[in-house]
Amino acid sequence: MTIDATRRQLALGMAALAAVPAFVGAQSGSARATVLKAGDQKGGLRALLEAADELKGLNYEIQWAEFPAAAPLAEALNAEAVDLGPIGDAPLIFALANGVRIKAFAVNRSDPYGTAVLVRPDSPLKTAADLKGRRIGTNRGSIGHFIALKALASAGLQPDADTFRFLPPPDAKLALTQGAIDAWATWEPYTAMAETAGQARVLVSGRGLSSGLSFLAATDSALAHKRAALQDFAQRVVRAQKWSYRHVPEFAASLARIIGIAPDAARLQFERRRQQWIAADAQVLADQQRTADFFLEAGLLKQRLDVRPTFDGGFVPA
Template sequence: MSHPSRRQFVARTLGAGAALAMPAIGRAQARPVLKAGDQKGGLRALLEAAGALDGLGYDIQWSEFPAAAPLAEALNAGAVDSGPIGDAPLVFALAAGTRIKAIGANRSDSYGTAVLVRPDSPLQRAADLKGRSIATNRGSIGHYVTLKAITQAGLKPEDVNIRFLAPADAKLALTQGSVDAWATWEPYTALAEVSQHARVLVSGRGLLPGLSYLAATDDAIAAKRAVLQDYLQRIVRAQVWSYRNVDAYSAALARIIGIPPEAARLQFERRQQKWVAIDAKVIADQQGTADFYRQVGLIRQPLQVAPTFDTGFGVTG
């Protein structure tokens, strides 16, 4: 994976990203700044809806990314300190030499990580993808579910034509008929279903462990550990709040990320996300993801994932 220079990437990312400076408390000394990366429908929407950003002892500078790959590049360049990333993109980032660690883990229902087709598509099962074109992000969970689905159906990676496109371009390619399928994740899956632009051909349920993480750079962990611990705890508490206030959160999520309320509620309710301790099961499942990527040739060298977890960040709801 090629990366822009640190200076170029910082300028590009922070120029495009949305920045939020939290209100100052009036201290003379400079407050810490957490450079928080995010993905659409992710942590910022959750924290704002839950009111979990009140009383911060630091400022947050937000940058939003359409997928995990550009977020991983930002982490690698030091343009952001932390961000949410799925299990498959984390493997890809680590294999590329990105110096990050997973400091928090959550599990969710993997249904919404799926291979989508047009409603009128003749395709009915994973085996039907043989010889077909599938759009997704390289190294993403969409890429992962594609490879899992076709290998389980007895196909090989070379039996399909994978086209690497960003989510907006992939959606357009599917609706215009220039690809046969689109492998993506929430909230894109729910949005496509609600708008009836696509249907689920193969879901990730039973194929994926449903893991995703809050990752942070080694430098940020060393310099801002207390800030990251507080940030993670706020995310965990906000997640608990969201499932106790489904109507309020779904409405706020729809407003914040600009999707129909029914799509926001659908993707939220079926994901059933829960932050969990980084235990032996989490590490074993992540190792399985790394081993699979090695098996299908997406990473060249074996990757031992255990050292990429920092278990010193506890999660309490």
């Protein structure tokens, strides 16, 4: 993605932040009430909390800003335009390598099947080896970028100067359907949306290639000054996640309505992810370090990133 494209997406997210009214808790009538500026990707986090009725009884306000991908969300975190947001393992590494002052304070692991390389249903491509010499669309530094590189490496292939077209998800999807690219490396809910609409099929899934890790990341400033609100927010997300798996039909319908996708796509991407919030244990650190080292070996990081200082271990899911 170009710098101008990233800035345009950041501007859209900032416009959303200004346009969306705050959710006000029961004790937030005071002008001194804490305001938590929450970034979101494709509305998934907000939809989860709304569906599980976890946005009631707050003693702080939440202002939401929605972003189409992790790169503009990371830009907003860097500018302290938002306090926190969900971010995948690969984009977190790129953000930290670029000097963004954030830490992961909550950890999520899910089935990475939907982080995948997609092709058109009628594509002649059948395996990762068939990606040789092909054009792949994805976001630079995204989990899609990571899975494309891993898919190529699994087949003994190396990307060249013509391999990638760095595009945001809507543009990459259009490019795939129009034949401007041969494959699209993306993530949920985009994978499920394309599959259920008959626009794409999975060529290479993330299983065996991706750790399935994603995080809630917050700015250093928010962790220092809004820690209680962040802790409460994270616990609400954990409770909402547990609720969602006990109420799959209701949540899938609510998710489809809130984020504006087809109900069958909402349910597919939700059910197969099987998300769990976990502690930032030694296995999490090891998996994240392997991802960072892979990017270094691929020449996408200038120096090794030690992931240990990038975690705030104070949050443990109840």
